[in-house]
Amino acid sequence: MRARWPIWLFLLPGGLLFLVFFVTPTLYGLSLSFTNWNGISPHYNWIGVSNYTNMFTNDSVFWEAVQNTFKFVATTVILQSLFSLIFALLLLRNTRTNVFFRTLFFFPTILSTVSVAFIWMFIYDPNIGILNTALGDVGLTAWQHDWLGNKVIAIFCLAMVQVWAHTGQLLIIYLAGLQQIPQEYYEVAKIEGANRWQTFWRVTWPLLVPVTTMVVAYTTIQSFQAFVLVFALTNGGPGNATEILGTYIYHQAFMNNHFGYAAAISVVFMIIIAVLTMGQFGILRLRIGGSMGNKEVNPT
């Protein structure tokens, strides 16, 4: 006899795992956020939305963390999108040297964030770091800084590490987008006598808008989750100068034993990311709709 395999059986193992270890904690976190649980005691109380009102009205560190997160994300999104687009354009042709450079630029992506953090801890080290040593060697001692110890620049120095680690990955996404642009468009532009600049703004850029939206969305989600990098490099310091939402959640829970409060911050964190990504993917869908319209008039 042929065994019958109802299709829902295929959903069972993975679905169960997803339900227990993904969906449940997500909902569980939501309910914890309305309590004052300290993470240890078996007793805790429902305190309604107190955690949320506290966060928004009483907690200046929370607002610092929000600001730092946005500084970090904005810096990485702008620089990563820009660099990856520039290098994708520069390395577009499939020559041997270009493939070598792409492989090299992608390389930091495969390293663990902990390794990347150690490499940059040494680069930024105020005493023996590569950066200060190199600046000293070329006579730019005035430019030397305690990069991660300076409250003003530390968060941007962290953002540079994120850019270093992930630009190569986004370059590949841009490259894929660029390679899909039909050559005929460029031939037509050439015949019309367009220069490189005009060709880029009139042909390449409009067709790259969907890819750009995707790159921006990816980078945003990725940079919001830079917990490990910050945790390993500065752990939120000096003061709260590099405290981002991810590290603040961790500190509230595991150092201050404010589990309920940390859960509330997590919910807000999740909502911020959801709104931003849905917004970006919404724009993406509109744009893709647009570019598909273009494809129908494709002369080929």
Place this chain on the structure above:
Amino acid sequence: MRWFRLPMVWTYALLIIVPLLVVIDSSFKSLGELFQNPLLPPATFTAANYVTLATQVPLGLYFLNSVIVTGSSVIAVIVFGSMIAYAVLRLPRKLSYALYAVFTVGLMVPSQANLISVYVEMSDLHLVDTLYGLILVEVAFLLPVAVFIMGGFMRSMSPEIMEAAKVDGANEWQMYYRIALPLTTPAIASTAIFGGVIVWNDLLFPLLLLKTNTNFTLPLALLSFSGEYQTNYPVIFAGVLLASIPVVVLYLFLQKYFIAGLTAGAVKG
């Protein structure tokens, strides 16, 4: 554009090459020499840092833990993920859309927003400080991306193949195992690579869930002994190099698959 192409590309290339070279040559310096000469190659090569690591740190054990966690997670996520992807393909349209929507939402839920609740749930289930507990969480958090990559690929298969198999009397399991799965090989390779790299390099969940030193995976061990050796960069860099070797070697041999796979999963960072 030529005048600025090469300088730009080489500048960025050096920004990657120089730190990596410095890491490698620092791992062969003594701490004293590093302080005097942070940049240039060592005057006297020493393997002392590697000896320190080998004698004072159970590196083999951490390596084994990482292999167990990464290997099991990747296998589980491919098996379970491809089954879900297949079900999405075969279910009635409305149901499959709903299912896809669930996993798309899952794609956007950042693991860091679930830090607290995952920890609490795992301690309720007495799964904290176990490797299999860590594996279960890693798999659950990789599933949405896996379903996305493999499901997207399966949807591009021609439905006629499935219909033909059905006419020939194949049941769902045979259609999945004999037809859908072999045709999905490229997407499976992508999933394996991005999942493998993410789990191998992950610090978040190990930091959260592993407490006993003998359970540590490589990144967590690196972090913990960096506390022990403070700013002893030569020893830390020797550890960084040893922990990175497996991924780097695979990358050099399987570049194309790595780039495709990690880009497919880019959203998960």
